[in-house]
Amino acid sequence: MNTSQIGAVYARVSTEEQTHGISLQQQTAQMLHYASVNGIEVPDAYRFAEQVSGYTNTREFYDEIRGLVAAKHITALIVYSSDRYTRDPVHGDIFRKELRLSGVTLHVVSEGGQVDITSPMGQFMRRQMDNFNWFWGQMIKQTAMEKKKAYTDASIPYVSGFACYGYERVGKRLDAHLVTVEDEAQTVQRIFSWYEQGHTVSQICELLRGVPTPGDRVRNPKRKRQPGEWNPSTIHKMLTDTTYRGVYYANRSVVVEDATGRKMRQKGKDPMPITVPALVSDEVWYRVQQKLTDNARGGGRSKTSKHEFLLTARSKCRHCGGSVSGNMASSGKAYYRCNRRYMHKTYTESGCDFMPVRVDTTDPLVWEVVKELLAHPDRVRAVLETGQEKQRTQGRAIEAQLLELDALCAEKESMLKGYSRAIAGEYARSNPNTHTIQALQVQCDDLTTSLEDIQKRRIPLLAQLDEKVISQRYIEDAVSYAAEIRDHLETASFELQREIIDRYDMRFEFELCDEFTAVVYLQWHIWEYDITVFRPGASHADLDNRNVSNPS
Known part of the structure; x- marks a missing residue:
């Protein structure tokens, strides 16, 4: 089939629309029919459908389509209706800008075909449609909540979701x-x-x-x-x-x-x-x-001797992902063990290969590695600066979204100033037109609401960016603290050791190598150090029969 356009189709239903409206299959069928009639080729890999709310802007298949748009792998995007790709007015502007920059046309089947997303009038009309879609979605939610309240008032249990077990x-x-x-x-x-x-x-x-x-x-x-x-x-x-x-x-x-x-x-x-x-x-x-x-309150807990566990609450099992914590055996010895494995009667039932390691062997080896790192503040700086650069690279996508929001904010602020000047000019006339002023004021109110929405969207993105990128202040504080405690590392008490590990937010993973050796991976940002721990010379049968108490 010789076609000049390669397109993608995107169908969506939200959780509120499962019992009414048009289904995913019906949307897809009508979109593919439209593509066939209009000479748009839609490869199987470019046919997307998902069940997710239109207010959610991070969606698996929707994000794939944005990737296709950015890479210019498609020239047309087909949706059944305009509320299928988003119900968020702010994100609607951002998404259509991505389409324009990549030269991708937008086709809305329920509106007859390709819609204008390039001219000022076309962009204006799309924004009004976004506002209506947002409003209509809120009305659907409000109606659902009113029905839920009516059912609850009538003593109807479990208005939505699954009834509890039994x-x-x-x-x-x-x-x-x-x-x-x-x-x-x-x-x-x-x-x-x-x-x-x-x-x-x-x-x-x-x-x-x-x-x-x-x-x-x-x-x-x-x-x-x-x-x-x-x-x-x-x-x-x-x-x-x-x-x-x-x-x-x-x-x-x-x-x-x-x-x-x-x-x-x-x-x-x-x-x-x-x-x-x-x-x-x-x-x-x-x-x-x-x-x-x-x-x-402790009335049902077994009485075990007190022991200090350096890695508890910061460790997990590399075999199964379960948490690893310190526990006392009936012999009085302290071990690190995988909690998920000990939920089962035998090791073979758990599907996890990890076997306990002695705390008195593990903790000193781990502390030696921590001590060696923190004894050289320049090494701490090198690790963090390398991690900072790597995480900045990972955060560039978020920064790009922030730049898009900033540009959109500047555009709307410019429009708001223009409408405000128009209102002032109308008032300055000897016979101001009240209908014109009211229409302009409505536009100002809509733009103000859009600017508030943009600022709300910036907050979670900034929070994600803070999580992704190591700040320069964090680096300086970490290096300064390392220099401060360097002379106390050799004689550090257990409390100081634990405070240091908590302050630097170090994490640990346990992995069994064979019957006699295990590896503890110390993870700190991008830095990982593997520490070999020798286990006691015990057989699998001995460990299966070991009587270990429940976690305290």
Whole structure:
């Protein structure tokens, strides 16, 4: 097929639009039909579809399209409607500027084809469409929240999302209610019973191995745990959930945005109790709560001798990614071990190859390396300056986005000044036109709102940039502190050693080489140093049978 244009198609639905509107398949079919009719070739690799909110500007496939645009691999972008590529008015301007700079045309199927994104009038009309798309999206959210409140007021539990483990939501709208899932309900009852009998949450996880977990039915592609593999935090959450005693609380939490635009979940102000079928009696539930409280105070913890662990809370296992912490064996010796591995009865079940290493062997070797680095402040400076340059390179993409926002801000400020001068000129006339003034004032208000949105978008980008790039002040402080403590390194107490490692934010990874040696990787910015640690001469069978206490 001889065509002069290579294009990409982008389909999107948000989580609110799964039950209404046009589906991903329908969008894609209509866009490909449009491309065929208009002589635009769309390779299979350039056909994108994803389920994500239009208010989110960082999206997997959307970012791929921006990469194709920047590399000038396409000459046309086809979307079903203008709200498919974004609902953010500020980002709409940025994205269309990227299209213009790369000579890519924008085609909106629902508007009849190619739209004008180059002329002043075309850009103006696109901005108005962005504002409408933003408004309409907010109205969809508002309607969803009003429906949720109406259902909650009618004592309908679990208006959205999945019902908790042991229950299933059946019926629609005002007829919706919870029913128990028999096999899951029995699992919940066993969990409460086992905990009452004195089992720890880790032991309950092991007893439930192979039983479907709450996460198994969600099918999250990013989930790391295998089906039937329980998490102690899941067990703890279930033990404290009032739903199992027959009281579900709606509005227990709300999602809010902080100053950087990051979403977080907070406790709701007015949780509403709704009666649901109980899986455990009030007596059992309250006895478990008392036991949880007693254990949190230390009443259920084994008494172990106190020991100092230099690397605890800063280490992980290179084999499986689990945390590595210090623990006392029944022999009284201290070890670093992989916590994920010790959630299983035997090493072979865990899928992790790491075996414990002695703390009294590891900590002195690690401290020698730290001491050698900090004894030479010039070496500290060299490591940080090299890392600074590398991280600046990684942060250039963020800097480019900031420059785009700055340019857009300057453009809108110039337009705002022009409208303001026009308003002043109209007032200066002997017979000012009030309709003209009102129209100009509306434009000024819209531009002011856009400028505020741009500043909000700058905040998280600046925060990311601070995380990416090592500041010069940080380098000077690190070098100065190294020079200050250099003479105290040889006689440093455990508290000072730990303070130094925390201050420099050093991280550690453990890896087993063979039965007798392990490697500890000390990581500090771009610098990594491997430290070989010799393990005691013990066989795998000896270690499998070793009685190691639970983490304190």
